[in-house]
Amino acid sequence: MNHLVLALQAASAFGRPDRVAIGFFAGFITLTLGITYWAARRTSTTEHFYAAGRSVTAGQNGFALAGDYMSAASFLGIAGLVSTSGFDGLIYSTGWLVGWPVVLFLIAEPLRNLGRYTFADVVAARLDPVPVRIAAACGTLATIAFYLIAQMVGAGGLIRLLFGIPYETAVIIVGIAMMAYVLFGGMLATTWVQIIKAFLLLGGAATLALLVLSRFGFDPRALFAEAARQYGAGVLAPGKLVSNPLDAISLGLALMFGTAGLPHILMRFYTVPDARAARKSVFIATGLIGMFYLMTFVLGFGAMVLVGPDAIKGIDAGGNMAAPMLAELLGGRPFLGFIAAVAFATILAVVAGLALSGAATISHDLWASVIRKGHPKHGEELKVARIATIGLAAVAIVLGVAFKGQNVAFMVGLAFAIAASANFPALVLSIFWRRTSTVGAATSMAVGALSTLTLIALSPAVQVDLLHHPTAIFPLKNPALVTIPLSFLTGIVVSLIKPDRDAEARYRAIETRLLLGAD
Amino acid sequence: MASPSLSAVEATRVLAARRWRIAAALTTGMVVVYFGFIILVAYQPVLLATLLHDGLSLGILLGALVIVAAWTLTYVYVQWANRVYDPALAALRAHHADDDAAARSER
Numbered sequence: 001m002n003h004l005v006l007a008l009q010a011a012s013a014f015g016r017p018d019r020v021a022i023g024f025f026a027g028f029i030t031l032t033l034g035i036t037y038w039a040a041r042r043t044s045t046t047e048h049f050y051a052a053g054r055s056v057t058a059g060q061n062g063f064a065l066a067g068d069y070m071s072a073a074s075f076l077g078i079a080g081l082v083s084t085s086g087f088d089g090l091i092y093s094t095g096w097l098v099g100w101p102v103v104l105f106l107i108a109e110p111l112r113n114l115g116r117y118t119f120a121d122v123v124a125a126r127l128d129p130v131p132v133r134i135a136a137a138c139g140t141l142a143t144i145a146f147y148l149i150a151q152m153v154g155a156g157g158l159i160r161l162l163f164g165i166p167y168e169t170a171v172i173i174v175g176i177a178m179m180a181y182v183l184f185g186g187m188l189a190t191t192w193v194q195i196i197k198a199f200l201l202l203g204g205a206a207t208l209a210l211l212v213l214s215r216f217g218f219d220p221r222a223l224f225a226e227a228a229r230q231y232g233a234g235v236l237a238p239g240k241l242v243s244n245p246l247d248a249i250s251l252g253l254a255l256m257f258g259t260a261g262l263p264h265i266l267m268r269f270y271t272v273p274d275a276r277a278a279r280k281s282v283f284i285a286t287g288l289i290g291m292f293y294l295m296t297f298v299l300g301f302g303a304m305v306l307v308g309p310d311a312i313k314g315i316d317a318g319g320n321m322a323a324p325m326l327a328e329l330l331g332g333r334p335f336l337g338f339i340a341a342v343a344f345a346t347i348l349a350v351v352a353g354l355a356l357s358g359a360a361t362i363s364h365d366l367w368a369s370v371i372r373k374g375h376p377k378h379g380e381e382l383k384v385a386r387i388a389t390i391g392l393a394a395v396a397i398v399l400g401v402a403f404k405g406q407n408v409a410f411m412v413g414l415a416f417a418i419a420a421s422a423n424f425p426a427l428v429l430s431i432f433w434r435r436t437s438t439v440g441a442a443t444s445m446a447v448g449a450l451s452t453l454t455l456i457a458l459s460p461a462v463q464v465d466l467l468h469h470p471t472a473i474f475p476l477k478n479p480a481l482v483t484i485p486l487s488f489l490t491g492i493v494v495s496l497i498k499p500d501r502d503a504e505a506r507y508r509a510i511e512t513r514l515l516l517g518a519d
Numbered sequence: 520m521a522s523p524s525l526s527a528v529e530a531t532r533v534l535a536a537r538r539w540r541i542a543a544a545l546t547t548g549m550v551v552v553y554f555g556f557i558i559l560v561a562y563q564p565v566l567l568a569t570l571l572h573d574g575l576s577l578g579i580l581l582g583a584l585v586i587v588a589a590w591t592l593t594y595v596y597v598q599w600a601n602r603v604y605d606p607a608l609a610a611l612r613a614h615h616a617d618d619d620a621a622a623r624s625e626r
Contacts, residue, residue: 087567087576087578087579087582090578090579090582091557091560091582093582093586094553094556094582094585094586095553095557097585097586097589098549098552098553098585098589100589100593101545101546101549101589101592101593101596102546102549104593104596104597105541105542105543105545105546105549105596106542106546220574221572221573221574221575222574223574224574224575224576224579225573225574226574227574228574233568233570233576234568236568236570236574236576236578236579237564237565237567237568237576237578238560238561238564238567238568238578239564245558245561245562248557248560248561249554249557249558249561252553252554252557256549256550256553276605279597279600280597282593283593283594283597286589286590286593287590290586290587290589290590293586294583294586297579297582297583432539508528511528511531511532511535512527512528512531512615514535515531515534515535515538515608515611516608516611516612516615
């Protein structure tokens with residue numbers, strides 16, 4: 001009974017324009033646009049636009065990486081998943097972190113030493129640039145497209161629920177703000193938007209977690225015990241979300257290796273002065289992101305015990321409102337307003353990073369390297385990057401509106417699967433294997449992207465959930481278990497069959513740079 | 520670090536191979552920890568339901584330990600890099616500079 005009353009109170013503020021929330025949000029927009037104005041005056045070359053003039057410190061980049069990575073899907077989605085299905089949500093909490101050590105061990109330092117602006121720089125460093133960059137740009141744009149749609153659709157729905165603004169208006173606001181940051185402020189503005197967002201999100205989540213724990217004598221075990229008392233011991237153990245073990249393993253592979261292939265994350269390593277700073281920034285990011293996911297344990301179970309799964313599902317069937325409802329319950333409407341603004345800031349920071357890396361691959365990989373054969377006219381590349389930013393914002397708004405009401409979770413899974421299957425294998429092969437050839441790397445990326453798209457189209461997520469067919473041709477919801485090995489195998493076999501003529505000499509030319517950098 | 524009898528290119532390869540071995544070992548460690556956890560979740564749900572303490576199931580503890588393991592492995596790598604790898608890189612950089620100087624004086 002008590003829960004019902006609390007739930008009704010919690011429900012009252014949702015879906016109506018809230019002065020506190022809009023005030024916080026307006027404050028965030030004002031601050032970030034001010035930063036964009038400041039950054040715009042420092043952004044005049046491609047080096048500034050793509051890489052903030054390599055002036056970002058390791059500490060700043062650690063926060064910016066965390067801000068770029070922790071999406072609203074993980075803040076609202078995991079808290080919601082844990083609050084409605086208990087333990088199963090924790091599979092995501094852990095999966096989204098374990099990719100970071102892999103980024104540190106295999107990718108961050110060689111990437112910084114070998115590349116300039118995009119991850120394709122690394123793959124193209126000793127191979128024929130044109131085919132490799134075309135293939136890499138396809139993988140990059142596919143990853144970004146699905147990630148961007150997921151964020152836009154999530155943003156529209158979220159903002160409608162939190163602020164009472166219509167879905168389409170919300171999508172347009174997000175698209176225009178994202179475009180403003182990237183277009184005028186480039187990487188420098190994007191970096192600061194991400195740093196501020198990381199502080200807000202970590203601060204908001206920590207405050208919320210402490211408020212929850214204060215009700216349980218600051219002992220998480222007491223919270224979990226209360227959840228088990230109210231909803232059965234089953235909430236502390238694996239449940240029905242993991243009905244197919246291979247599905248769980250396949251999703252785990254996509255999460256783990258997808259992180260190391262996300263173009264907007266990889267691009268951040270070019271903003272720091274050297275490989276040592278890149279290393280330090282991943283260490284900091286791993287610490288922050290791990291802390292955040294540990295807090296989602298507390299937020300999820302806190303929402304389950306204090307708000308209740310039925311009340312949460314009553315507001316949003318997907319459970320996404322668990323954290324905001326918890327905030328209103330524990331801190332009243334001002335705290336709900338703050339958390340709502342944090343969620344909005346979270347989405348803006350992620351989409352800005354995505355748009356910037358999309359613009360970089362269009363202008364740097366496709367225009368400057370493929371169309372202009374590496375010799376663009378003076379100032380042309382930056383102009384193309386800015387036009388691409390406007391184009392990407394328009395596309396994001398149109399797709400965001402077109403995909404209204406679609407399940408975004410599988411699109412995020414798809415983005416990670418493409419990143420893990422198209423980008424990650426080619427990156428690892430070109431860094432660590434001297435016999436990797438141009439044709440091998442290009443086919444590895446193409447096969448990775450195409451097989452992922454095909455298997456997703458044949459998977460239960462599309463065939464059963466979307467098209468309502470009784471069965472699916474391919475049994476797994478996430479294809480990474482098949483597509484990652486396939487992409488590696490393709491790269492290796494094709495490189496052996498079709499080696500580059502002077503492969504040995506080419507690798508020798510970059511060997512020293514891989515360790516010591518360009519200077 | 521590099522022995523003076525090696526050429527700078529050979530010394531580079533030795534160090535690159537060493538870094539690759541560390542990176543591969545630590546990556547394998549992370550894969551084993553995470554997929555060990557996922558496989559237990561998938562195939563041993565009853566075991567993970569075991570309560571170690573009122574409210575603390577084995578599953579929740581292991582989930583938190585996966586995050587702690589990720590932190591530990593990154594810490595191990597950063598420690599190795601600071602203590603061993605960075606000085607070796609500095610030595611290698613000097614080695615390359617020496618070789619370049621020698622090549623110039625021969626000309």
